[in-house]
Amino acid sequence: MVENEPCLIKATERSKSGKHGHAKVRVVCVGMFDKNKRSLTIPSGHVVEVPEIIKGNAQINFIEDSSINIMNLETYESLDVDWPDDEALNKKLKDLQVNPDNISTTQVEFWQLAGKTLISRVFTN
Numbered sequence: 001m002v003e004n005e006p007c008l009i010k011a012t013e014r015s016k017s018g019k020h021g022h023a024k025v026r027v028v029c030v031g032m033f034d035k036n037k038r039s040l041t042i043p044s045g046h047v048v049e050v051p052e053i054i055k056g057n058a059q060i061n062f063i064e065d066s067s068i069n070i071m072n073l074e075t076y077e078s079l080d081v082d083w084p085d086d087e088a089l090n091k092k093l094k095d096l097q098v099n100p101d102n103i104s105t106t107q108v109e110f111w112q113l114a115g116k117t118l119i120s121r122v123f124t125n
Helices: 087-098 100-105
Strands: 007-014 024-031 037-043 054-063 067-072 078-082 106-113 116-124
Touching: 054 087, 054 100, 067 106, 078 116, 087 100, 087 116, 100 106
Parallel strands: none
Antiparallel strands: 007 024, 024 037, 054 067, 054 106, 067 078, 106 116
């Protein structure tokens, strides 16, 4: 987590220890929700915060222009999720919005991290 945003690490660089004995690590990462590139330089022994990722399957209740309502198949909790940034996922969901009869046979895999939810996969039973 960088700046309270869960991030996906893209690259790391390690520098040699200096005169005072502390090696540095430079981490380049991209935010999972806002897609902003972030850079972090920390001592190599530093502890970083790692978000807990809860993965689950859900049924699509309905699809609106601004959000998608899904129901967790384990807890039966309804969640409003923003549209994913991935073009392939967007295309599948737009096809479902046009043909609502296919929603009953379609499920999504979702990830919950840092209090936010994102759709990671769309699949048909």
